[in-house]
Amino acid sequence: MDKVGYLSRINIMEVLPRQALMEVDRDAPMNVVTRGTTILQPGHQGDVLYLLKEGRVRVYKVSAEGKEFTLAMLGPGNIFGEIGSLSTGTEGAYAEALEDTVLCLWRKPDVERIMQQHPQLALRVMEVLSHRLKQMQELLGHMAMGDVRSRLLYLLLRLAAEFGADDDGPWTLISADLTHQDLAAMIGTTRETVSSTLAALSREDLVRTGRKEIRVHRTRAREELEARS
DNA sequence: TCATTAACCCCAG
DNA sequence: CTGGGGTTAATGA
Numbered sequence: 001m002d003k004v005g006y007l008s009r010i011n012i013m014e015v016l017p018r019q020a021l022m023e024v025d026r027d028a029p030m031n032v033v034t035r036g037t038t039i040l041q042p043g044h045q046g047d048v049l050y051l052l053k054e055g056r057v058r059v060y061k062v063s064a065e066g067k068e069f070t071l072a073m074l075g076p077g078n079i080f081g082e083i084g085s086l087s088t089g090t091e092g093a094y095a096e097a098l099e100d101t102v103l104c105l106w107r108k109p110d111v112e113r114i115m116q117q118h119p120q121l122a123l124r125v126m127e128v129l130s131h132r133l134k135q136m137q138e139l140l141g142h143m144a145m146g147d148v149r150s151r152l153l154y155l156l157l158r159l160a161a162e163f164g165a166d167d168d169g170p171w172t173l174i175s176a177d178l179t180h181q182d183l184a185a186m187i188g189t190t191r192e193t194v195s196s197t198l199a200a201l202s203r204e205d206l207v208r209t210g211r212k213e214i215r216v217h218r219t220r221a222r223e224e225l226e227a228r229s
Numbered sequence: 230t231c232a233t234t235a236a237c238c239c240c241a242g
Numbered sequence: 243c244t245g246g247g248g249t250t251a252a253t254g255a
Contacts, residue, residue: 198248
């Protein structure tokens, strides 16, 4: 796919005409980072917006004791970074490339110029960010109130919605290549607890686990979450 | 209820 | 063979 073609698949870019996309492409050259690279660090995030074209990026914070908490997993089509007071939620966080990743680095003056010329883009950004905000608020509610069991169920449902592939009737396969360690970092618990909680959920036939793969029964899981909260 | 510790197995690199 | 990942059980906050 050509470079402009790539750009048009970035969610917020859908609203731009081709000519504007070419302009963005000129301003924000492609950039390849290898798996494991730290893209963002607390404190050092210049006025840059990153457009994620290929690969996966994990956004996380580190506690004083050194424990990591994952804020978001981003896939192709997403944006992240900060320009001035326009924040995508990465402030004070790390961003790490989970695989070899292709992204564009879009600087503040260029972003502002395009936005002034194409107000639809600004509106689109607002939509994307407010959707993200809503999700974070929902997540926050579940994190603050629930026990591990319901936090995990909620997380699995969200992952199923984002990375899920319906394969077997009501069962949804979460194809995000996540370890128990990763799941633990997303709900603020430990590997062992995730493991035994998954085993328990599996006994109740709410999830099915195999080597490196997790399937969720979406309707049953959702009912369970409603019932117990 | 859950974190922690620790011991174990499995498997891919 | 080594290290990462998954599982289970005991203990104690």
